[in-house]
Amino acid sequence: MRMTHAPGRVLAAVLLMTLAGCSGDPSPTGTGNQKVEIDVFWWGGEKRAELTEQALKLYTSRHPNVTFKNHWQGNQGYYDNLATEAAGPNGPDLFQIDDNYLTEYAERNVTLDLSPYVTSGALDLSKLPDSLAKYGQVGGRTVGVAGAENTPAMVYNRSLVKRLGVSEPSVGMTYEQLFEWATQITDRTDGAVAGTMDPSADYKALWLWLRAQGKELYAGKQMGFTAADLGAWFDMWKQARDSGAAPGAAVIKEANGGDVTKQLVATGRAATSFMWSNQLPELQRGTKDELALVSYPGDPKGQWARASMYWSVFRGTRYADTVVDVINFLVNDPEAGKILGTERGLSPNTDVRKVVGESLTDPTARATIAFENAITPRFGAAPAPPPKGHAKIRTLLTAAAESVQTGAKSPRQAADQFLNQANAVLAG
CATH class of the missing domain: 3.40.190.10 (Periplasmic binding protein-like II)
Incomplete structure (x- = not known):
């Protein structure tokens, strides 16, 4: 568990503003066979940590050159710590965020614009409900990808x-x-x-x-x-x-x-x-x-398909291609989906959601998936994520x-x- 001390929100805001003044974006170059360590930061309890780490280990088993430095903590103080880390040059490559702060972080250029990856197909959002995919956009840019859907x-x-x-x-x-x-x-x-x-x-x-x-x-x-x-x-x-x-x-x-x-x-x-x-x-x-x-x-x-939380990429990451591929894996891979289950909500990928649903034995979890699947076709268009x-x-x-x-x-x-x-x- 991450043990960073939480600063005051005023200091966090100043640090974020400092980051916003930085110029330039990382070059999204591939890593080839270079060994890289991806720093991942999220909030949640021990169960979420266990499942997330299992899914990331599966990624490493398929890509031995990629390992992960995992950090997590409870919700309290999470954004204070994230603000502090994102204000430096070595912020977490991949981090969890929700719609309370997505717009703020995007407007301060903390998040990497993922739109080129969506356009190229490297980040496949085609199996997400349209309103869920668009709910990760700020100012026309994809700045977050739903880690799960919630309604x-x-x-x-x-x-x-x-x-x-x-x-x-x-x-x-x-x-x-x-x-x-x-x-x-x-x-x-x-x-x-x-x-x-x-x-x-x-x-x-x-x-x-x-x-x-x-x-x-x-x-x-x-x-x-x-x-x-x-x-x-x-x-x-x-x-x-x-x-x-x-x-x-x-x-x-x-x-x-x-x-x-x-x-x-x-x-x-x-x-x-x-x-x-x-x-x-x-x-x-x-x-x-x-x-x-x-x-x-x-x-x-x-109603609309809402992200219970997003995965976003730190603008200063040195491994943009790899981090985006990790998001693509977490969102679209059926085996990863079965590991993650419904702890964050339902899989954002509707095909993976079916696979997960068939693997569940908990009747209440199955009822949740059945409800989402029945109601999703009746959803309206997504609004813009909430402002700062x-x-x-x-x-x-x-x-x-x-x-x-x-x-x-x-x-x-x-x-x-x-x-x-x-x-x-x-x-x-």
Whole structure:
């Protein structure tokens, strides 16, 4: 595990800006038979490390001249350490990144432009859903390749629904229909279990709700919606709480942080949680009831094939051709896909995904793949990855939603304040 000390974010930003001032890109020359060591950096737990290292060992077995120096750590502090390392001449050749920071790193020229490799076919993205491939582009350049695909999913307690004699939620149901369904759950459990979690603090739920109306979360470096839109979103969930379809603020707050172990569908406080599809196995471990997946309410065209995380190449790498070939292997090789499984999400390559699915024995993992395969053809076009400041805006949205949930602010007051703060972040 990497033991680098994490600096402050201000220092990290300065170091990134220093890198952005550097000129020139590496010459993407091949290594031939030269022995090279590729430095790889990612975040995750021990299981992810074990599987990633196994896949990289498979690459080395086929290319004995290429070995890997593997570094990993938990999510906390990862980007501080990545910023520090990327600011020097010997940053990690290959690193993991997500859409909170992809645009920022691309705009600061930390990432190598992979477009020439895509054009030449050296990096084959033809088996990725089109919206997934495009979700790795910033300013028309491919700067990241999905390490896995993930899709928002409403996880619901199938066992509870059956015990109560309530129909299961369906793809394409409206929010109004969800609230009617949820009220039945609340009523039939005498309020012991709320029908649905309130995801008004969840940026992805808001984003998909906006997309169903032809709007986006972002419009370049501005928010893509009005205070009236956000006020309507907050008010819709206020009504759900007032009607009993969703629980009160104290219960909702338990899950707003995103901790899987505290999600209401697993703790038994609500019949649904708004999560990512690949989190089903972890959620299932928290309850003896059977959980199942359905898309978020609204037309599935509002959803898109999202990268759970990307592989990006450091612009200063001396081994660009080799590093790109490693990405191509991790994404497109069936044996690598079987090793990696669904730990990061589903294989981005739809052919590899089928192979992986056939090799799985865990019923919840198989259910995740079945859900993704069924819903992917109904996806809409991918938006641009979020702009710099996305992580801060997510925090602001949570604060705004919680101020409404507790009654500290009205929906419109919270919406006005959020828009002012968010647009200031994007303009900064």
